[in-house]
Amino acid sequence: MRNDWVQTTVGDLIRAKGGSIKTGPFGTVLKANEYSTDGVPVISVGEIGYGSFRLHRATPRVPPAVLARLPEYVLKAGDIVFGRKGAVDRSALVRNSEAGWFLGSDGIRLRLSDECDPSFFAYQIQSPATRAWLLQHATGTTMASLNQGVIERIPVVVPPLFEQREMAGILRPLDEKIDLDRRMNQTLEALAQALFRSWFSQFISRPEVQVPVKILLDEGALAIGDGYRAKNSEMADTGLPFVRAGDVSDGFALDGADLLGDEALSKAREKVSRRGDVVFTSKGTVGRFARVTARTAPCVYSPQLCYWRPLIQDRVNPIFLWHWLRSSEFWAQAAAVKGQTDMADYVNLRDQSRMKISLPPIEDQMEIAQVLEPLDERIDHNRTESRTLAALRNMLLPKLLSGESRVRDAAAQLAASA
Known part of the structure; x- marks a missing residue:
């Protein structure tokens, strides 16, 4: 570390330069009946x-009346938001386009003073070293959790402000390209869903194509399952990523996932991913989806997830299945059963097997698959590119923070990799 840099903590930085930490509102402050289907997104651990933030179908929202009543929970550009429970090593910087979103009960936001560059500290908090620190110092025995005290103790390096801005400026183009890929994917996804919805409308009201899911299971054309119930002792330094609900949001986020050891893999068997699987969160926040493609690294599903696996593709086309599972026909059936317990929302395997699917003839399935496959392929390519760029950013970041690499050296390395 350079001599003119200061090693301190987030709490001491706030006390020296200003800023604040705020935990999201609890149920006594924001009632369940105040959520709405429109308004601004509520950012909790699942988002x-x-x-970056990841909105999905199940993301709750709040109307303007809530924002006016609880302005202290409205996010501003430059805020850094942490997940309070579960995946506590995740954090994201609020960008200009996200200002005005609402801090959820499972979130904690850090707001620094104008004497600090928020992008620089967001990058630092996202570094592998700080993520490991958060996991190590989180509280809780059954589920890791953060509080304001833990965030205050996060160690940070504080260079002069002009150097903070220089380092953030080196890394920012990578994040901008990642954000461009994300926004392009949102457009492509909206187009694909619109095409599928328009095409599928000709079949959804025809009783002759409605097939009980159980028939497809009995035929061996389809398999439905949930994840492997792993023990903590089965986690290891080597193995396959163990995918939990927090790792799924319109795709897999396997960086930082625990690894299920090689000895346990023989017991996981059918719970190991296969190309063509469609996976969704079936407990808690129901309805975040991912698809296993040729680019997806092998992984093992946790019990918070369910998978639908097409086994006879001349009966159930994988691309058709991927889009059907995110259609209104599936969602209406899932919504009808997910709240049957007093606990968190849950769509169990029995309820899934009792669903019905409007299954067009395979020729029609293949016709729409040929239209949608190039869009799905481009979306998957963009996700892979974003992961590569994020890996490059994460490689440069610790070198910049330690002083091992100067800004001009990092700039040269980025130019060479372009």
Whole structure:
């Protein structure tokens, strides 16, 4: 570390330069009946990724009346938001386009003073070293959790402000390209869903194509399952990523996932991913989806997830299945059963097997698959490119923070890899 840099903590930085930490509102402050289907997104742990926010169908929202009543929970550009429970090593910087979103009960936001560059500290908090520190110092025995005290103790390096801005400026183009890929995917996804919805409308009201899911299971054309119930002792330094609900949000986020050891893999068997699987969160926040493609690294599903696996593709086309599972026909059936317990929302395997699917003839399935496959392929390519760029950013970041690499050296390395 350079001599003119200061090693301190987030709490001491706030006390020296200003800023604040705020935990999201609890149920006594924001009632369940105040959520709505429109308004601004509520950012809780399920919406927080590694460096960005991930909205999905199940993301709750609040209307303007809530924002006016609880302005202290409205997020501003430059805020850094942490997940309070579960995936506590995740955090994201609020960008200009996300200002005005609402801090959820499972979130904690850090707001620094104008004497600090928020992008620089967001990158630092997202570094592998700080993520490991958060996991090590989180509280809780059954589920890791953060509080304001833990965040205050996060160690940070504080260079002069002009150097903070220089380092953030080196890394920012990588994040901008990642964000461009994300926004392009949103457009492509909206187009694909619109095409599928328009095409599928000709079949959804025809009783002759409605097939009980159980028939497809009995035929061996389809398999449905949940994840492997792993023990903590089965986690190891080597093995396959163990995918939990927090790792799924319109794709897999396997960086930082625990590894299920080689000895346990023989017991996991059918719970190991296969190309063509469609996976969704079936407990808690129901309805976040991912698809296993040729680019997806092998992984093992946890019990918070369910998978639908097409086994006879001349009966159930994988691309058709991927889009059907995110259609209104599936969602209406899932919504009808997910709240049957007093606990968190849950769509169990029995309820899934009792569903019905409007299954067009395979020729029609293949016709729409040929239209949608190039869009799905481009979306998958963009996700892979974003992961590569994020890996490059994460490689440069610790070198910059330690002083091992100067800004001009990092700039040269980025130019060479372009």
